[in-house]
Amino acid sequence: MLARGGAPHLLVERSRETGDALCGGFMSWRTLETLGELGIEADALNRERVTRVRLFAGGRVAEAALPKPAIGVSRHRLDTLLMAHAAASGATIERGVAVRAIDTAGQPTVRTDDGAEITPQALFLAxxxxxxxxxxxxxSARGDDPALGLRIRFAAHPTLDRLVGDAIELHLFDRGYAGLVRQEDGSMNVCLAVRRSRLHEAGDPVALMARLGEELPSLGERLGFAHAPADAIANVPYGWRETHAHAGLFRLGDQAGVIPSLAGEGMGIALASGVSAARAYLRDGPNAAWQQRFARRLRRPIGVADAIRAAAEHPRVPAALLPALAHAPFLTQIIARATRISTAR
Structure with missing residues (x-):
């Protein structure tokens, strides 16, 4: 968007080759609309659609249609298309350079791992x-028992196709949950958000998976198809929003706010923040007011998702509510809509 708007810019990307970042891989209908506005169609990411959400808790299961079709996609596929699209739009890109430190005492100053210093008019931190x-x-955003993110990949398999199909699944358990969705190549992406205390009780990720498989037969049936070790990230500050502003600094995606992953709106927030920040800069320059405006847009989806996460980590609560969701699936659709970021510009 900066390239199309004629603004001088430089995209600094630490990786030389596009990897597959730890991510749930779910893109809601709202996120697909944002991508469409940028010129990337949903079918370029995945021709298959996710049309339902399936919830497991306390031996119970409930299912409901999503408000609109969504998709599952790997970050490798998404990031590859976004980078190519940026280059085709005229973006200036430098890969294989990592930012090591940022000084915001005055105008933001960026220090890279090759010893260079960059003092831009504006910095978009992603x-x-x-x-x-x-x-x-x-x-303090992490809390006393911070969350850990774990991701496991499953190769495509007919049994997984039958079990999961065109749904996104959420398996709720004590102090955590797992989300499953099929990606563009038919493989399954499984992400877990787990409290550190739960992992410590098990000992390590492998032991945790084994214990969860025993506790939750439906999840255990799926975990049996894992073909690679788990990727992990520690101390995820779910529920946090950046409400302070600094002239020239635009914090994007998880740097603007971290929505609990069960909402499936992390990539939506990342894309919406990038679009919104670019428009704000092209219109107003490095104005500090944008961050606070965007924080207000995040208040509802992150607040609702955080409240649901708190309840979901005590499975007796959602297990008691699942019958109501099964008999009134529109309630699930209301929750799904409430955790989407608004379309405000």
Whole structure:
């Protein structure tokens, strides 16, 4: 968007080759609309659609249609298309350079791992759940029992197709939950958000998976298809929003706010924040007001998702509510809509 708007810019990307970031891989209908506005169609990411959500808790299961079709997609596929689209739009890109520190004492100054210093008029920070030295999120956002993110990949398999099909699944358990969705190549992406205390009780991720498989037969049936070790990220500050502003600094995606992953709106927030910040900069320059405006847009979806996460981590609560969701699936659709970021510009 900056390239199309004629703004001088530089995209600094730490990886030389596009990997597959730890991510739930779910893109809601709202996120697909944002991508469409940028010129990337849903079919370029995945021709198959996710049309239902299936919830498991306490031996019970409930299912409901999503408000609109969504997709599952790997971050490798999404990021590859976005990078190519940026280059085709005229973006200036430098790959294989990592930002090591940022100084915001005055105008933002960026220090890279090759010893260079960059002092831009504006800085768009998109480092995901990883903090950059000089701009940490507060330790208090993690809480006393912080969340850990785990991701496992399953190769495509007919049994998984039959079990999961065109649904996104959420398996709720004590102090955590797992989400499953099929990706563009038929493989399954499984992401778990687990409290650190739960992992410590098990000992390690492998032991945790084994224990969860025993506790939750439906999840255990799916975990039996895992073909690779789990990727992990620690101390995820779910529920946090950046409400403070600094002239020239635009914090995007998880650096703007971290929505609990069960909402399936993390990539939606990342894309919406990038679009909104680029438009704000092209219109108003490095105005500090954008961050606070965007924080207000995040208040409802993150607040609703955080309340649901708190309830979901005590399975007796959702297990008691699942019969109501099964008999009144429109309630699930209301929740799904409430956790989408608004379309405001």
């Amino acid at each position: 480092s995901g759940k990883h903090d950059v030295r000089g701009l940490p999120r507060p330790a």
